[in-house]
Amino acid sequence: MSTLAPPLRTSWHLKLAVLSASLLFLIILATAFAQPAMRQNVQPYLLDLARTNPDNTVSVIVQKNSKDDASLEKEVNRLGGVVTKDLHIINAFAAELPAGQAVNLSTYPGIKWVSYDAPVQKSLLGGLICTDCVSTTLLSNDYDYSINANKVWNNANNSGAWLQGQNVGVAVVDSGVTNNLDLYSKNALLRSRLVAQVKVNTRASNAYDNFGHGTLVSGIIAGNGTLSLGGYIGVAPQANIIGVKVADDQGLASESDVVSGLQWVNDNRDKYNIKVVNLSMNSTQAQSYLVDPLDAACEILWFNKVTVVVSAGNNGADGKPAVFAPANDPFVITVGATNTYDTATPTDDTIAPFSAFGKDETGGVKPDIVAPGINLISTKPGLAVKLALDHPDHLLEANINYMRVAGTSFAAPQVTAAAALLLQSEPNLTPDQVKYRLKATALAKKAKGSWDTRASLKAYDPATMGAGYLDIYAAVTQKKITDSANQGVPVSKLLWSGDSPVNWSSVNWSSVNWSSVNWSSVNWSSVNWSSVNWSSVNWSGDYWGD
Template sequence: MKRRWFVLSNMGPWQRRITTIVLLALLVPLISFAPVSHLIPRAQPALLELAAEQPDVLAQVIVRKVAQAKPVETEVVRLGGQITRSLEMINGFAAILPAKQIPVVARLDGVAWISLDAPVVSSACPKCPDAGTITSAYIQTVGVDRVWQEMPNMARRGLAVAVIDSGVANHPDLGFTAQRNSRLRVTAEFPRSPTTAGDRFGHGTHVAGIVAGNGTASGGRITGVAPMVNVINVKVTDDSGMATMSDLMNGLQWVYENAQRHNIRVVNLSMNSVVEESYHTSPLSAALELLWMRGIMVVVAAGNTGNSGIYPPANDPFVITVGAADDRGTSNPADDVVADFSSRGTTIDGFSKPDLVAPGRGIVSLLSSPDAVIAQESPTNVQDNVYFRMSGTSVAAPIVAGSIALLLADEPQLNPDQVKARLMKTARPMASAGAGAGMLDAYASITSEEKGNANDGIMLSQLLWDAADSPIYYNSRAWTSDGSWTSRNWTSRSWTSRSWTSGAWGQLETWTSRAWTSQSIISRAWTSMSIQSVGAASE
């Protein structure tokens, strides 16, 4: 079969700084796995195709090992590969490997699956609004203002939301002043290349402000959804907003290991892979399911490709996938429509996405610095040098994440499955296609007594099975009193890592932009163009 190439187009100027690559589309159907056999190469079909057509290029891959299998890293090195990081969360590792050796590694007895270590980016909205109005109506649109008025203690301190993104800068709206301690409690950084402190790019700070900004710098005019919650800054990109799947997974590993210590109940991920694939073969989907089963809410942006596909992790059936709505700058639900750029449709595995929508056009939130990349390339969107206007599903997702923080402050005993069911049950139906259950209604979700479960009977990612012929199906009755999920088929000891340490990453020298050269698949297979960012400035 001839390789097919696809391009995401119509991006704005600053998105071209994120990365310049063409999408190698891996149109992978739900693969019907046979029991493990050394005769069958267990790898994404496009990787095997690459090995046949361009055997001498270097491929960045993620290798998932069979649980309890002997190490295969030594064999990978013997074949000319280089281990770049340990991914203990999924019992695997990332590596750079000569393409011709991919079929060899894929037949090793200890290998369960090989995936491309694909770029993970924030996707840009192709038709963004201008900076005409000063503030957003989204607080009223989703009913958060009513929550504040009727239940003022709902936004209490203590609960934390982890923002997996380009970093979060200290900002007055996050409580950072000379008189106050910041609610930006922890910073954990995982990009491979050296980065400046804080958030040079600007995307992550904007997202964090939607979750938790308190309006200090605007006199209360511009606020986030849950202005008293703590923010955990998990930085996974470089200063230009670039990351790969393994960068992201290292950040998720840290959350997995430190969630209890920092009371992390919600993770916001406004980023998507550029490779469309089954959730059964995506290491990123598997990692997020592990967080979900540990009692951590996972909120992801649907992406901004319209009807052109649902990319990991938005395709995972367990997580809450959030699309973007246009509230027309009013609090009147009658004029709300699904934004044309918002990704929608049926995944490769047959699941309809998104699960619901939230406002995603013209959202004003925090600016990390007037020198941030997004500010320099879209200066008309800067407001008072401390705020910025952006659109996309990446600004819709944190509205949902913040609303979940409010809900969990009221009902901390709810597990992720119950929260997802509650939000979908109380969402306001919309006539527009691609709205899922409808528009988020934070007030209704908090005042509801709905006790349903959203994911009963759904199969977990096949990368989490003990063996290829041992499927695991979600059963809501398996939640334990400590807030984690268990089942007779679920061997959590296979996935909990030893004490996490950066020393487990291997001995690869520090990654820089020079690594994206003609010697690697990243530049050989992908040529110059711009990738969409889940949240983007106006053009």
């Protein structure tokens, strides 16, 4: 805790004391900005206000780690401010104090986040409130700031919505998805954005998420933050979710269940406008992507203009390079995890110690890209689901609708949502172009082009981070980047085995008739489903360590 200057005395004969106290205040303020070791849990906009006008009074919302800690309200008074509202529903309070002291407050133990209490922005049309805008006043998710998702939700003057995933379908092939208010349309609570739920696992009792994993994944993709008053918002908060339950109620599934789920996505992609599919699961056994049935199913979707995003897995702790299906497929976008250290800027982030890495059979680096994967918060389906029962210490004390999670399972949905936002902006992009754009605009140590003036990712390691750190704003604004990834990469041999095989060697890769790649391109009856010795889906993208 920083030493605070005593109250200023205004008597003319105490000018020297006033000057000394002022100098001490400036030293404290400079220290708050200059010392990298002092963690600032503060909205970046407040930092800008404090740098330009540190003495100006600002309205802030202060979120606490413990609801029982009343000392922080007292510190506001000591810093020359006043508490104006009790916001215990989100374990917070509102206050007014000098901007510089608001930044100082953010470094105190017990502070979770200090954000600017922004006025409601009105539109340019008749002075109406912008009901489609996403408010970031209470936004607490570090990852939204780290990947610049918050920069694309509203247009430049906050008078209307920009890219929030509107009308884009995202299939979550997982343990199911259970509906909740965070998955409803922001301004029409009678319309759920969970537009379809289906179970393909015959052992599952229903299409709901009795395990908990799929709903957590969906919250990171498309949660609108209703249950947290805007505190925990997903990356594409107006995208539509299609829940495909491939696991039974205990979270168990066979590889054929997962392939059946992907087949359902392929059959219904036009009906639900499915543009992206998320797979936060991995096999535990190594097998060539050329003969793995799960990889083949992913490639069929890819060639039918559905971008496939998968988790890298959590087997990187031993330092040995290894990625398993479907993360080993060179076509799909494989996502690794970073540690944000609970800050809103990515430049100091490092690779998460558990994040899997390696190379695919073509020599390509996996993961392709990384996103935050530690200390993430997302909505869960209920108290009785298995993950909540198994990990009660990960439930948020201040809001039991949410759960704290980690792993590449939860880094992947951020890239899934990024792909959805990019396709909302440019719907004619192919999956290869989406992949290339996301990688070409990812933050790394060196600039990616003349447009790239960003601060570098200090700990960037291409072997474990691929192309670098996801940056959604850069991806959607660099429209001149239209190249395609995966040129000349060999496809799964299983795509040559069915009733309608594709003669890949007879076509120019850039002019492939993608519609000719379909489910009958594979002779599924010839697949040896036990060849990977995968008796159950391994949620290896989850990390429950401290």
